[in-house]
Amino acid sequence: MSRLRVYARIARVLMVVTLGLGMASVFGVFERLGLAHSMARRQRWSRFFMARLSNALPFDVTVHGELPKTPMLWVSNHVSWTDIPLLGMLTPLSFLSKAEVRTWPVAGWLAAKAGSLFIRRGSGDSQLIRKQMTRHLEQAYPLLMFPEGTTTDGRSLRTFHGRLLSAAIDSEVAMQPVAIRYVRDGEPCTLAPFIGDDDLLSHLMRLFANDRGGVEIHLLKPIECLGRERAALAFEAQQAVQKALFGEIVEPQRAPMRPAIAA
Template sequence: MGRLRVYARIARVLLVVALGLTMASVFGLFERAGIAHSMVRRQRWSRFFMRRLSNALPFRVTVHGELPKTPMLWVSNHVSWTDIPLLGMITPLSFLSKAEVRTWPVAGWLAAKAGSLFIRRGAGDSQLIRKQMTRHLQQAHPLLMFPEGTTTDGRSLRTFHGRLLSAAIDAEVPMQPVAIRYLRDGEIDRLAPFIGDDDLLSHLMRLFANDQGEVEIHVLKPIACEGRERAALAFEAQQAVQRALFGEVTKPAEPQRVGELIAA
């Protein structure tokens, strides 16, 4: 692909980022003036920005399934930083993100102004973030998290961790599993994954130096959370995403409760 076309694509992304910075600056000015902005408005403006950022990325996106009409806790597999704009464009959402993102230049500030919740890994603040997530959901604000806790190469799933799924149980809202898959020439895309020690600029250059890839987003059947154990919910969501991405698989033994393990 010609170098000029690559630079044109990068310029388009930079223009969208400039738009996002302008929007976030407006929110910041209102905050300093003591004018509160509702989370509903933040999520709508965030979706507006995510749609334009997604349109600037070299992907053709197809969404399968029916979007929920009520607020839910969304859970998705995680392949790349591009998951966030691609999922964020389909419906107004907030994201649960690792705390390091908040310190990233530009992206961290935009994420904070958009209403993201941040968690520090291994910092012992899971109970605090669980309460924040529960309050967020109880106030009818959809929230998306990546229960694998890290990105993958898109060829397999890691274990879905259930410790923060208690927020959906506490808030008495369903869980919405969603599966995202990147394809290129009919095969799993090797360019889209953002893993290991990869850096954002290098990743962008690789994406923009190639033709468009395909992205499939599967909005799956919601899972009722009332009266459920969080480990069972994580297992059910992982199995649903596994089937959507890779077809039927041999079902492993379902996780047991602690009491059942002791009794055995």
């Protein structure tokens, strides 16, 4: 693929990011004026932005299953930073992200304005974030988290951690398992995973220098959480995603790691 076409693709992404910055700036101005914006409105505008960012990415997306008709806690496997716009375009959502994302140039500001919740790993604030998640879900705002806690190469699944799934139990909402898979020429895509020491610019150049790949998003059968144990919920969700991705139930394997963008 010609270098000019690669740069044109990247320019399109940058234009969408500029749109997102403009939208976030509007929210910022209203905040300074003391005019609050509801979370529902933030989620709708976030979906609008995610849909346009997804359209600028070099993927053909196929969605299997039905979108939930009621607010749920979404849980998904995690392969790349592109998971976020691809899932965020489906329905108005908020994301649970690691605290470091808040400090990232551009992306952190956009995430905060979109209504993301942030957690500091290992800081002992899991009880606080659980209460925030519970309140978020009780107010009927869907929320998505990546319970693996890291990205993988897409060829295996890591253990789903259940400690924050208590929010779904406490708020009495169901859990929506999601399986996302990247494919290229009928095989697992090796370009999409964002793992190890990869950096965003190199990853973008690699994606846009190649032909379009495919993404399969499977919206699996919701899991009722009321009266359940969080460990059992995590295991059931993990097995459902494992079966959707690989067609069989096997023990999760270790894979190259990168701290999750959203957890």
